Amino acid sequence: MNENPMTCAGADAVLLDYFEGMLDARARAEVDMHAATCLRCGSLIRDVNGIRVNAIAIAELTPSRNLWPEIESRIQPRVVPIGVAHRAPVMARWWMAAAAAALIVSTAGVTYLATSGSLSPRVASAPAQRAAGAPDPGVAAPAAGASDPGVAPDAIVSRSPALASRTAGTMPVPSDVQLGDEITRLHVVVSERRAQLDPATVKIVEDNLRLIDAAVKQARAALVRDPASGFLIDQLNSVLEKKVELLRTAAMLPSRS
Amino acid sequence: MKRMQAPWKSVVAAVVICAPAIKAAGQDEPYRTRLDTAVSLNRLGTVDVSLHAGKVNITGGSGSQVRIRAVTAGDRIEFDATAGRVRLSAEPDGHRSYQHRPRGRRSRGGGEQAEFNLTVPVGTRVVVETISASVSIAAVRGEVNVESVSGSIEIADAVRKVFAESVSGSLSISRVAGDVRAEAVSGSLSMNGVAGEINSETVSGRIGITNASSRSVLAESVSGRISYDGTFDPAGSYVFKSHSGSLTLSLPARAGATLRLETFSGHVNSDFPVTLQPDASFGPRDKRVEFKIGNGRSRIIAETFSGSIRIQRIGGRE
Numbered sequence: 001m002n003e004n005p006m007t008c009a010g011a012d013a014v015l016l017d018y019f020e021g022m023l024d025a026r027a028r029a030e031v032d033m034h035a036a037t038c039l040r041c042g043s044l045i046r047d048v049n050g051i052r053v054n055a056i057a058i059a060e061l062t063p064s065r066n067l068w069p070e071i072e073s074r075i076q077p078r079v080v081p082i083g084v085a086h087r088a089p090v091m092a093r094w095w096m097a098a099a100a101a102a103l104i105v106s107t108a109g110v111t112y113l114a115t116s117g118s119l120s121p122r123v124a125s126a127p128a129q130r131a132a133g134a135p136d137p138g139v140a141a142p143a144a145g146a147s148d149p150g151v152a153p154d155a156i157v158s159r160s161p162a163l164a165s166r167t168a169g170t171m172p173v174p175s176d177v178q179l180g181d182e183i184t185r186l187h188v189v190v191s192e193r194r195a196q197l198d199p200a201t202v203k204i205v206e207d208n209l210r211l212i213d214a215a216v217k218q219a220r221a222a223l224v225r226d227p228a229s230g231f232l233i234d235q236l237n238s239v240l241e242k243k244v245e246l247l248r249t250a251a252m253l254p255s256r257s
Numbered sequence: 258m259k260r261m262q263a264p265w266k267s268v269v270a271a272v273v274i275c276a277p278a279i280k281a282a283g284q285d286e287p288y289r290t291r292l293d294t295a296v297s298l299n300r301l302g303t304v305d306v307s308l309h310a311g312k313v314n315i316t317g318g319s320g321s322q323v324r325i326r327a328v329t330a331g332d333r334i335e336f337d338a339t340a341g342r343v344r345l346s347a348e349p350d351g352h353r354s355y356q357h358r359p360r361g362r363r364s365r366g367g368g369e370q371a372e373f374n375l376t377v378p379v380g381t382r383v384v385v386e387t388i389s390a391s392v393s394i395a396a397v398r399g400e401v402n403v404e405s406v407s408g409s410i411e412i413a414d415a416v417r418k419v420f421a422e423s424v425s426g427s428l429s430i431s432r433v434a435g436d437v438r439a440e441a442v443s444g445s446l447s448m449n450g451v452a453g454e455i456n457s458e459t460v461s462g463r464i465g466i467t468n469a470s471s472r473s474v475l476a477e478s479v480s481g482r483i484s485y486d487g488t489f490d491p492a493g494s495y496v497f498k499s500h501s502g503s504l505t506l507s508l509p510a511r512a513g514a515t516l517r518l519e520t521f522s523g524h525v526n527s528d529f530p531v532t533l534q535p536d537a538s539f540g541p542r543d544k545r546v547e548f549k550i551g552n553g554r555s556r557i558i559a560e561t562f563s564g565s566i567r568i569q570r571i572g573g574r575e
Contacts, residue, residue, distance in 0.1 A: 021407070151296070198388070198389075200425075201407060204442060205442065208443060208460040211460060211480055212479055215480070217499065219500075220498075222521055231519055231521070235562045238477070239500055242477075245458075246442060246460060253406060
């Protein structure tokens, strides 16, 4: 009877297939039997399996905003339709002037809204977006009631005052949803990794997250009083981006062991 | 049987490929807690050091050899040298079994007493990673990249690029003939004599920039104070932003700059005369001023939500 014929070299040769699940039952059993008696190969298999489990648990990270639509809009040539020339009907001079004025006003308005949105298309995301996957309170999640009701605490707001005041808390756009989701996901990752991190470092991260959340609250309160302030919108966006960066840093901190 | 997810193929492949080396290291190499050696390194080669706790001291020196004196409190020293790269690390436990450790050498708390002292050829690129170990890098005159969680970082006399990051450790960077990127959470950043671009960022840590001759400066914090003292290039851009941290900028009396200062609830104080522009705001809330001094060529922006902005004149009045 062949008790345990496999050597470390033999195990090395089939480990890839072993992890891939490509070995038949007999070969797999041989590897398992060898690993049970070999410190080196047993540790290796346990380590890889541990990495697999931990990595599967890592939340998928996405960029804070999708840049492609903006890039695409800039590199695509404008298509100018060639229309059939029509002879303009004879109109009264005052009617022509009124029509021209209306055209100018409407064009300027549309252009303003369009460019405001394209330059900084981030508007407040809906509270519903925030509700999903609420962060662990132990990792300095924004305090309940810290923000204005109906406005997501971590929502980035539009640089356009008109859009910001009109859509805050009601009309999410994809990029904002992504950022809100990113903050939520990072909160989850950090809370899951909390036990692996140095407690002193965790405290520093939490203290600084609270500090950022207080800054967010102050900026939001100021925006309520002056929703047209581009400066305040920039300030708010800046501290929110700091929050994302800090959460990313915390999520990638090395374990204490 | 359920197949593994695709990304794990590469991980597994890497582990399998490395397995013989791991085996060799685990069974053949001595369990070393001290190392005193010297190896040759190519010009502009890289020295890569990793240590959990203790001290890392790296100094630039003449010649082409890397001189290493390393000791740990029980952690095994890993050392690997090629012509272009030297690696030195001491990781607690790692993949090895405690059964392979000599008796009486088990690490207590990750090697608090570890100390790595290296002398490297001038021009060497230095990469250091630590958890709580303090790092001092002097006179290497090469690129430097240091990351730490809570250890302090001191870097002096580097060139080309310096990157330094710590969560709570303080960063002190001086005499850099190149670009500096420095980041901390609560740790303070101190930069002196930087000639290249400065990009610095903290949450609550203070940012102090002195004797700078940079063409581009970006300093951002949430509550940390920011101060700048240096030259202002006519084509340069200087941006200082905080939420509640005060901003203090020291300008030579003969500086030529256009300043845009804005704060929501803080104060603005300038040693230079300020001529308000038509769009200026100076109410109890939202103070916004833009003014020129001298030829107005440098562009300076200072913005803070509730911090104060102070523009200091240095060198006396004209």
